[in-house]
Amino acid sequence: MPSEATIIGLGVYRPALSVSNEELSNFIQSESGWIESRSGIRSRRWADHRESLLEMARAASEGAIRSSGLCANDIDLIIVSTISHMYQTPSLAAELASSLRTDGCPAFDISAACAGFCYALQLARDAIRSGSAHNVLVVGAERISDITDFSDRSIMFLHGDGAGAVVVGRSAISGISQAIWGSDGSKVSLLGQDVSWHAFSENPCKTRKPALRMKGQEVFRWASFSLVTYAQRALERANVSATQIQAFIPHQANKRIIENIANKLQLPEDVVIAQDIVTQGNTSSASIPLAMHALLREGELQGGETALLVGFGAGMTYASQVVKVPLNFT
Numbered sequence: 062m063p064s065e066a067t068i069i070g071l072g073v074y075r076p077a078l079s080v081s082n083e084e085l086s087n088f089i090q091s092e093s094g095w096i097e098s099r100s101g102i103r104s105r106r107w108a109d110h111r112e113s114l115l116e117m118a119r120a121a122s123e124g125a126i127r128s129s130g131l132c133a134n135d136i137d138l139i140i141v142s143t144i145s146h147m148y149q150t151p152s153l154a155a156e157l158a159s160s161l162r163t164d165g166c167p168a169f170d171i172s173a174a175c176a177g178f179c180y181a182l183q184l185a186r187d188a189i190r191s192g193s194a195h196n197v198l199v200v201g202a203e204r205i206s207d208i209t210d211f212s213d214r215s216i217m218f219l220h221g222d223g224a225g226a227v228v229v230g231r232s233a234i235s236g237i238s239q240a241i242w243g244s245d246g247s248k249v250s251l252l253g254q255d256v257s258w259h260a261f262s263e264n265p266c267k268t269r270k271p272a273l274r275m276k277g278q279e280v281f282r283w284a285s286f287s288l289v290t291y292a293q294r295a296l297e298r299a300n301v302s303a304t305q306i307q308a309f310i311p312h313q314a315n316k317r318i319i320e321n322i323a324n325k326l327q328l329p330e331d332v333v334i335a336q337d338i339v340t341q342g343n344t345s346s347a348s349i350p351l352a353m354h355a356l357l358r359e360g361e362l363q364g365g366e367t368a369l370l371v372g373f374g375a376g377m378t379y380a381s382q383v384v385k386v387p388l389n390f391t
Contacts, residue, residue, distance in 0.1 A: 067236025071390035072124020101316020105221035105342025118202035124391035139168035142177025142346035175374025177346035201346035210272035221342025225350025238299035242380035299383035313338035313348035364388035
């Protein structure tokens with residue numbers, strides 16, 4: 062029978078290597094304080110050759126499944142959000158399903174950049190409410206260091222690697238609100254991959270390897286103004302006010318963007334604002350589950366409390382929804 066949906070388990074993977082601003086200062090030919098003043102980042106995690114995208118996704122997924130009290134065979138749908146999987150096909154989700162031994166359940170990737178985790182949560186919610194799935198594994202996994210041009214001083218210090226996963230299960234009461242989501246393809250030039258793989262393969266000697274590029278000021282202005290409206294609409298759709306949430310967990314893109322949105326939403330002082338970006342960097346679609354985990358781990362947020370999520374990224378994709386954070390995490 063159709064049911065409501067809620068998050069019942071959470072797991073993450075953070076690479077072992079932490080890279081400080083001081084270690085990057087020679088690369089960008091600026092003092093380390095410049096990085097923090099521009100982005101809010103003090104350090105970021107980068108994966109090494111032993112920490113593949115699949116291994117990070119699997120570790121986070123195993124933690125989410127374990128904390129949910131289920132086993133792998135209970136998962137009947139896997140949705141992975143990633144922009145850094147190096148294969149057009151097969152999907153990372155299909156490989157993950159095999160690695161987890163989930164007994165042949167359907168699995169697919171989505172590409173919605175830094176809004177991808179919220180997109181995947183919406184899809185999981187819809188699958189459960191329609192009755193087509195009972196327990197959905199939602200994963201955000203990224204190795205952004207693989208698609209970073211380390212000679213580009215405007216962006217190379219921003220990104221980190223990691224993975225976060227949740228299990229979405231059936232519930233008598235809704236724990237994930239209907240998302241306010243969308244995209245603005247007219248602004249694709251602001252952020253994204255700068256060279257197609259086709260162009261690179263035709264002339265690899267003269268063409269740069271595809272990497273992320275960003276028009277930082279334009280992205281900052283778009284995010285600081287447009288996202289406030291989408292976040293407010295998400296609260297209205299969930300029938301809650303800013304005074305009824307305990308945490309604000311936006312995509313960890315830039316500390317100044319996070320603070321601007323929070324101020325314009327006029328959040329009460331007791332609402333916790335996730336700032337995992339300070340030590341993790343921008344991990345694209347992995348950033349929201351990683352930030353949620355950090356708040357729960359530090360005791361700043363309690364299981365069952367209410368959080369407003371906001372994701373946004375290339376394309377310019379966006380999604381916002383209100384969720385109950387899980388009681389259990391690893």
